[in-house]
Amino acid sequence: MDNRSHHESGWRPIANLTRICREAQPLLCPLQRSDSDDTVETAYGRLDRAALLQAQHTYDTTSLLRMVDDLDAMLAEARAEDGLRDMLLRLHGMAHTAINGAGMTVATGEESLPELAFDTLAELLKIVTMLQGWLRQIEPLEQLTPRNRSHKSPVLHYF
Structure with a gap:
């Protein structure tokens, strides 16, 4: 051979x-x-x-399967106790009380509203970074569009 x-x-x-x-x-x-x-x-x-x-x-097509696994893990983590879902609910409760004068629904003394906002933003940034990586992985497949066909990408350079 x-x-x-x-x-x-x-x-x-x-x-x-x-x-x-x-x-x-x-x-x-x-x-x-x-x-x-x-x-x-x-x-x-x-x-x-x-x-x-x-x-x-x-192109490594298995990267698409890794995205599926990453998505499953991210969703499980977001839904877990003290995950992003709980963080957003606590943040809403705190903001609703502080801004709108609503009754308290979140215990006091554990974290401040700005601290929780910071932690929530950090968690969201992790997700956005992961999604931006996915965009870069999927973009070569969009490039398979014939050059004589005009279509606009749904992604405008990722933000």
């Missing part, structure tokens, strides 16, 4: 798969030749060929 990498040996996954698909039945083929050399038709729509090749060589 040749010790060269796939890239060095000239192995091209799209070209090889396209050739194989031409020989196979069209309905079984995940990639089909497109009208343009710049795009490729897949089971999930027309994609930019260059971006797809880049993704095939560099």
Whole structure:
């Protein structure tokens, strides 16, 4: 067996798969030749060929599964006792009493309103940082949009 990498040996996954698909039945083929050399038709729509090749060589799809695990952990932590949900409820109770003169619903003496606001902001910043990392991980998949199609990203450079 040749010790060269796939890239060095000239192995091209799209070209090889396209050739194989031409020989196979069209309905079984995940990639089909497109009208343009710049795009490729897949089971999930027309994609930019260059971006797809880049993704095939560099994108780790398991990062999406890690996001699912991170989301589950974050939601469990947020719902846990003294998690973000409880922090927000305590913060509301304190603010409602201090600002609106409502009756007390949160015990006094444990933490001040500004201290709880600081801790809540810190917890939210952790979540925002995680979500920004997710945006960076998903963005290469958005780049698969064919260049001749104009669409606006729902993310405006992350805030």
